[in-house]
Amino acid sequence: MTHSGMQVSQSAQIPLAEAGEPPSAGGFWRHDPPYHLFILSSLAFAVLAGFTLAILAPLSIVLEWGWGRRFMPLIQAHGQAQILGFVGLFIIGMVYRLMPRFSGRPLSFPALAWASWPVLSLAVVLRLIAQPAGEGLWQRTLLVSSGCLGLLAACAFALVVMGTLLHRSSRADATGYFFVLAAAFFVLQAGINLELVVLAARRGSDVIRPLEAAPLLHVQLYGFIAMFILGVASRAIPSISGLPRPQVQAKALALALAAAVLVFAIAALLVGSGTRSEALLRIEAASFAALGPIFLAGVWVVGIFRPAANRLAGASQHHIWLLRATFAWLLIAGGMSAYYGVRAIAGGEFIPAYGVDAVRHAVGIGVASMMIAGMAMLILPEFAIRRTRHPNERWPALAILALLSAAAALRVAAAVATPHWQNTDRYWPMAIGGMLAEGALLLFAALFVISLIQKNAMVASFPPRPARE
Numbered sequence: 001m002t003h004s005g006m007q008v009s010q011s012a013q014i015p016l017a018e019a020g021e022p023p024s025a026g027g028f029w030r031h032d033p034p035y036h037l038f039i040l041s042s043l044a045f046a047v048l049a050g051f052t053l054a055i056l057a058p059l060s061i062v063l064e065w066g067w068g069r070r071f072m073p074l075i076q077a078h079g080q081a082q083i084l085g086f087v088g089l090f091i092i093g094m095v096y097r098l099m100p101r102f103s104g105r106p107l108s109f110p111a112l113a114w115a116s117w118p119v120l121s122l123a124v125v126l127r128l129i130a131q132p133a134g135e136g137l138w139q140r141t142l143l144v145s146s147g148c149l150g151l152l153a154a155c156a157f158a159l160v161v162m163g164t165l166l167h168r169s170s171r172a173d174a175t176g177y178f179f180v181l182a183a184a185f186f187v188l189q190a191g192i193n194l195e196l197v198v199l200a201a202r203r204g205s206d207v208i209r210p211l212e213a214a215p216l217l218h219v220q221l222y223g224f225i226a227m228f229i230l231g232v233a234s235r236a237i238p239s240i241s242g243l244p245r246p247q248v249q250a251k252a253l254a255l256a257l258a259a260a261v262l263v264f265a266i267a268a269l270l271v272g273s274g275t276r277s278e279a280l281l282r283i284e285a286a287s288f289a290a291l292g293p294i295f296l297a298g299v300w301v302v303g304i305f306r307p308a309a310n311r312l313a314g315a316s317q318h319h320i321w322l323l324r325a326t327f328a329w330l331l332i333a334g335g336m337s338a339y340y341g342v343r344a345i346a347g348g349e350f351i352p353a354y355g356v357d358a359v360r361h362a363v364g365i366g367v368a369s370m371m372i373a374g375m376a377m378l379i380l381p382e383f384a385i386r387r388t389r390h391p392n393e394r395w396p397a398l399a400i401l402a403l404l405s406a407a408a409a410l411r412v413a414a415a416v417a418t419p420h421w422q423n424t425d426r427y428w429p430m431a432i433g434g435m436l437a438e439g440a441l442l443l444f445a446a447l448f449v450i451s452l453i454q455k456n457a458m459v460a461s462f463p464p465r466p467a468r469e
């Protein structure tokens, strides 16, 4: 980035400044790894793969395209494209951008931060090629290669996060707990994923058995994604809402979430490897149910529904609705996990697959996709510049809010209705939800790209600043 470009991204960070971020301590974050690359590739995975498969897979059932056993590998490719490609790359790009700002330290191992982008992107691309392609030798080789690259990228990411935040001069406080734990879970998920793809390849198969995939998806969604979201929100939102930044409660929240995810992962790994007992199923169900009170506590700690003040500038006011919707969906996800978990504890049985699916999509669409759009529009310099040019522009944020809310409601309702709605028409609301979410992401991606082009044009038009002594 040019010197003058840095000036723009610093000065345009209106909401971060509003959110009480400390001023530059020497400006070492001026050499951030390029978050644009992470965000652009995240959006490409979402629009071209994750949400496209989310439309096609349900349509293949209702319109009887005869995909048969191809449905499962395609759905697993959808899940990984969304979690690692869309949400994962976005989170990692934002982690690299935010860490120096709140820890007061430069990124450790910056070369690894740069390297994690192509390695993780390639891992997701290989997965997207291998799983739909079938069960041959080359497909299985690609699948295992994708698992190896995923683990390499995860280790690189974790080294950067831990090197930066575990340093004694880091001022990350509670946010550091969330980020370090999220990075540790990111490595754990990559290790589990590699083990599962090797197992599938040894069986000569292109699918991971659903029971074996349960710990992987749980660690990805709640250990990595939910942990990171709560970490960012518990730092930024209290500042916006005029509340003191919670430290002790936030640290306790991070540790409680980590413990619940770890217990579930261990129990589900044992269940997946064939160990069966009522006690084990009850432990698994209890750790699933524990997400309920933990998400409730998360919403309280974040403080979005109990503001003491409103520190957002006029042009940012409507973006807060995306964040309110994020945490309303977190409450819904928590309510459902408590309900399905407690029912499974009482019966000493498996948590129903449709319940797990409903919570997954409440978090994947309602929480993660909504938070990505809301936070990005609030804190990225591209959108800040757009706000200065169009201070009265409300429709994009409200359109994204409406589309994602409807998509999440349709997708979650279709899962919840499963016991009473067994025929394949149940896949219609899923397909329509997929189309609405795709529309939201296309709009968001178009806004980001246009704003990025405008920002670059603006930066290029600045006269170069004289070099400092």
Ligand code: HEM
Binding pocket: 051, 054, 055, 057, 058, 075, 076, 078, 079, 080, 082, 083, 087, 210, 213, 217, 357, 360, 361, 363, 364, 365, 368, 369, 407, 408, 411, 430, 431, 433, 434, 435, 437
């Ligand atoms: C409206 C948008 C979406 C639609 C229509 C959709 C649709 C689906 C469908 C039909 C399944 C298969 C369910 C089953 O029969 O078991 C599925 C699975 C899954 N979806 Fe989505 N999805 C959407 C968005 C998302 C998002 C945003 C994420 C994550 C960020 C996500 C993550 C997953 C995961 C992890 C699975 C399980 C994959 C596996 O079994 O390995 N989905 N989705």
